[in-house]
Amino acid sequence: MTPESLAREVARDRRPGPASGADASRFVNAWVETEALGAERVPAFVLILRTRGCYWADAKGCSMCGYARDTLGRSATPAELGEQLARALHRYHDEPYVKVYTSGSFLDDREVDAPSREAIVRAFSGRARRFLFETLPEFATAETVGPLRDAFAGELEVALGLESTDPVVLARFVHKNAPPSDYLAAADRVRRLGARAKAYLLLKPPYLAESEAIDDVVRSVAEAAPRFDALSVNPVHIQGGTVVEWLFRRGRYRPPWLWSVVEALREGARRRGTARLVSFPTAGGLPRGPHNCGACDARVLAAIEEASLDQRFEVLEGLDCACRESWRTGCRLEPLGVEA
Numbered sequence: 001m002t003p004e005s006l007a008r009e010v011a012r013d014r015r016p017g018p019a020s021g022a023d024a025s026r027f028v029n030a031w032v033e034t035e036a037l038g039a040e041r042v043p044a045f046v047l048i049l050r051t052r053g054c055y056w057a058d059a060k061g062c063s064m065c066g067y068a069r070d071t072l073g074r075s076a077t078p079a080e081l082g083e084q085l086a087r088a089l090h091r092y093h094d095e096p097y098v099k100v101y102t103s104g105s106f107l108d109d110r111e112v113d114a115p116s117r118e119a120i121v122r123a124f125s126g127r128a129r130r131f132l133f134e135t136l137p138e139f140a141t142a143e144t145v146g147p148l149r150d151a152f153a154g155e156l157e158v159a160l161g162l163e164s165t166d167p168v169v170l171a172r173f174v175h176k177n178a179p180p181s182d183y184l185a186a187a188d189r190v191r192r193l194g195a196r197a198k199a200y201l202l203l204k205p206p207y208l209a210e211s212e213a214i215d216d217v218v219r220s221v222a223e224a225a226p227r228f229d230a231l232s233v234n235p236v237h238i239q240g241g242t243v244v245e246w247l248f249r250r251g252r253y254r255p256p257w258l259w260s261v262v263e264a265l266r267e268g269a270r271r272r273g274t275a276r277l278v279s280f281p282t283a284g285g286l287p288r289g290p291h292n293c294g295a296c297d298a299r300v301l302a303a304i305e306e307a308s309l310d311q312r313f314e315v316l317e318g319l320d321c322a323c324r325e326s327w328r329t330g331c332r333l334e335p336l337g338v339e340a
């Protein structure tokens with residue numbers, strides 16, 4: 001019997017069943033974070049809706065993504081989505097930037113049906129200046145994006161998890177379901193429809209050494225910049241129920257150094273053209289997130305945030321710490337012990 005692939009085995013184990021008991025009338029999480037609209041720093045309201053989640057995560061999923069754990073195991077009804085929205089609006093205080101995620105694709109009808117999508121967008125229209133959601137590229141069409149653009153009096157921003165412009169990295173290391181060209185084509189469609197396109201780029205998928213990961217992101221910034229309005233470098237953090245966690249637990253994966261984020265931004269800034277380039281590392285400074293030696297993490301994270309918010313990358317130039325030399329050495333020598 002052919003053994004199941006690691007990715008498919010991990011996917012099967014992490015997904016909640018339809019009788020998971022998760023309360024479908026409650027969203028997963030909501031919080032406010034600092035963002036920027038142009039040169040202005042603004043508060044952003046972030047909302048994670050509870051839906052059936054990403055269909056690709058059922059079959060195999062991406063090597064670093066454990067969001068399926070926050071899903072229902074079945075589609076939420078329009079009434080349940082309406083309740084989640086009503087609860088979220090109690091927490092919303094007219095923050096000018098709104099980001100709504102679903103642990104999958106906002107534009108997939110199985111996660112959020114079309115009338116519910118429009119109701120959600122309308123609820124923030126006239127109150128927020130920009131509304132962002134994330135989707136897989138195949139769902140970003142004139143039929144799905146057009147009505148939302150018309151429903152929102154402000155900027156609509158469509159985020160796409162491009163991760164890498166290298167087809168081999170994307171297919172074999174990240175395990176995405178579509179090639180980079182599909183993401184670039186979706187960005188073109190989105191912009192033609194009058195919305196902004198934002199790409200998430202993954203720093204250090206499994207099986208890449210630290211230096212290879214930096215090169216991959218920097219090249220991806222250069223190749224994606226002409227097609228997107230904004231690029232966000234997302235260093236891997238270890239999520240539960242993922243291939244990355246499987247490797248991490250066996251000592252086969254170290255989350256990226258913050259020095260690698262600094263390097264990716266410094267080099268990327270020279271190649272970003274007119275696109276915004278940002279990074280807001282999740283779990284920064286923690287063992288399961290991107291981290292340095294511990295002594296310099298807070299300082300380096302503050303500089304990364306400042307550079308991202310203000311698009312002033314000079315703040316990254318003067319940074320140093322004794323651990324920077326270890327990072328330089330490790331960049332070239334990191335023993336992965338795993339064959340891709």
Ligand code: SF4
Nearest residue numbers: 054057061062065104
């Ligand atoms: S990263 Fe996106 S496409 Fe990949 S499994 Fe997670 S939600 Fe699905």
